[in-house]
Amino acid sequence: MSWDDFAKNAKDAADWGATYHKTIRDRPVRAQTSPGDIAAQLDTTPPEDGTELAAIMADFERIVMPGITHWQHPRFFAYFNSNAAPASVLAEFLTAIIAPQCMLWQTSPAATEMETRMMDWLRHGLGLPDAYQGVIQDSASSATLAAVLTMRERALNWTGNIEGLSGQPTLRIYCSDQVHSSIDRAIWVAGIGQDNLVKIRTTGDLRHMDPLDLEAAIAEDKQAGRIPAGIIAATGATGMGACDDLQSVAAVAKEHGIYTHLDAAWAGTAMICPEFRTLWEGADQFDSIVFNPHKWLGAQFDCAAHFLRDPDQLRQTLAIRPEYLKTHGAQDVTDYSEWSIPLGRRFRALKLWFLMRHYGMEGLRARIRNHVTWSQALCDRLSAEPDFEIVTPPILSLWTFKVAGASDDDTQRLVDAINDDGRIYLTQTLVDGQKVIRFTAGQFDCEERDFDTAFDTITEIARR
Structure with missing residues (x-):
């Protein structure tokens, strides 16, 4: 690939990335594939001859993307978010280019x-x-x-x-x-x-x-x-x-x-x-x-x-x-x-420089405050429902809950059903020996409406 070709393909990749993030709510948060699905589509030996990048990108869409859990999805409420603000992504792109x-x-x-x-x-x-x-x-x-x-x-x-x-x-x-x-x-x-x-x-x-x-x-x-x-x-x-x-x-x-x-x-x-x-x-x-x-x-x-x-x-x-x-x-x-x-x-410092300069500390604080406010409001809404129990109260944007009286097996089945549904992604944990459902918020671009979706999804699937 010449550097002229690189420039064209990099522009195409940037356009793809912008479209991906703008439409990410249309995708299920967690990958919906089964073990082995992706490997079965990959050749067992490396190619002897080169392939045009357009064909590789087509295979990327066909093979890779169905097996991706979307950590940048605004309704990723599992684990702790691993974020990628746009300014940080651009800095990483530049770092990859100069490759120091x-x-x-x-x-x-x-x-x-x-x-x-x-x-x-x-x-x-x-x-x-x-x-x-x-x-x-x-x-x-x-x-x-x-x-x-x-x-x-x-x-x-x-x-x-x-x-x-x-x-x-x-x-x-x-x-x-x-x-x-x-x-x-x-x-x-x-x-x-x-x-x-x-x-x-x-x-x-x-x-x-x-x-x-x-x-x-x-x-x-x-x-x-x-x-x-x-x-x-x-x-x-x-x-x-x-x-x-x-x-x-x-x-x-x-x-x-x-x-x-x-x-x-x-x-x-x-x-x-x-x-x-x-x-x-x-x-x-x-x-x-x-x-x-x-x-x-x-x-x-x-x-x-x-x-x-x-x-x-x-x-x-x-x-x-x-x-x-x-x-x-x-x-x-x-x-x-x-x-x-x-x-x-x-060169990890470059993305911090881009990030803090572009958003400013007050812009970053505003996001964190929103996540905490919206998460705690969701906890209050769920605690008002008679068939749910808040097990541990919010610490910042993290709290745990379960269906009242549910066994550990029932709780795990509910977690699995929610994640198979695709609208949101949650994980389970143990508190005082009992299995509970863990909710945490922190995706960079999430909005209040995503927490409304979380409430609807949790209550609907639990009662179903």
């Missing part, structure tokens, strides 16, 4: 310096103190793993990477029983082991870690000769939006000299609205904080904002400097590959 590898300052100075400034913009937007510095990771999972590795090295006096974990004291990490499974996986990858992840029971409407239980678990481990290495708290946990009492957690951590990490992957975006910051009071006392602009802020996946009080501890954990990665002749430059687990890095 941004591992070092010298390999793309603009990418490094823009990343520094965009993380300052986000920090300012969240109301975090100037003491924090930031780095863009690919996901909250990677940021959490980086935090756990830092906990490990700090607790072992920076000997784990050199000597390995064999023969070292047993390390313990503490979290609530509501945290995301990525915390468990980080413990595995870090070599600490599942048995050394201590999950503290939660209490109250926000399902926060009980500070007395946390204190008792730490004291017991110290008495047994184990080393408390870190505490991972949550604001807006995935299941039902659990939020830890961060001030209490920080106080316990300070008393024992323990590294703290806050997973605010979804809810962190809402903290650009000052009125929602009561949910994470005390966040400014944590060593490490992560949230995902690719969830609620509108940035294209992948983009996780990782803030650190002391980046030197992270660099001491991850930095490795062979001669071919050294930048000579430039002083005081930042190489963000020393802050990340992968060496290679994408």
Whole structure:
């Protein structure tokens, strides 16, 4: 393909994309295919000869699109949204065209310096103190793993990477029983082991870690000769939006000299609205904080904002400097590959620059406030229906419900029937051991009418 051909095809792709988004409400939210349907249409061996792009695009429509769950659908109320605001999409398009590898300052100075400034913009937007510095990771999972590795090295006096974990004291990490499974996986990858992840029971409407239980678990481990290495708290946990009492957690951590990490992957975006910051009071006392602009802020996946009080501890954990990665002749430059687990890095800051400049912080706040208002109004409407039960009240735009008296099997059948219908997409979760239906809102372009459709769909199918 020549670059002249590229220009024509890129214009066609942009037109296709605009039409797709303008007509997306006409599509079922979740893919309606069965396992194996897509694979059966794909050749088992690669082609020997080239194919015209027009034919490939026709096959894209015929084969790929029926098997796509539409994450940009305004009635995607499942999981947490993975957004793609138009301005962010354009930035990603430009990034794909110039295709830089941004591992070092010298390999793309603009990418490094823009990343520094965009993380300052986000920090300012969240109301975090100037003491924090930031780095863009690919996901909250990677940021959490980086935090756990830092906990490990700090607790072992920076000997784990050199000597390995064999023969070292047993390390313990503490979290609530509501945290995301990525915390468990980080413990595995870090070599600490599942048995050394201590999950503290939660209490109250926000399902926060009980500070007395946390204190008792730490004291017991110290008495047994184990080393408390870190505490991972949550604001807006995935299941039902659990939020830890961060001030209490920080106080316990300070008393024992323990590294703290806050997973605010979804809810962190809402903290650009000052009125929602009561949910994470005390966040400014944590060593490490992560949230995902690719969830609620509108940035294209992948983009996780990782803030650190002391980046030197992270660099001491991850930095490795062979001669071919050294930048000579430039002083005081930042190489963000020393802050990340992968060496290679994408130009993720560009989409944040486009996004925040185009919409402005107030425009982004307005969207979040609308999502919260509309979601909570839907919860109120459903709670007024005699045959429905709100199991956990809204935390921002996330809440859970069920049909009153329904068994777990009944609830799952209802979730499946709603998703097969296609008008909206929901998921199930467990709360206090019972299966419930989880509703969350955050698609960048959703409107109030989409919540009306959600009410009609849920009540109609449940009663049918």
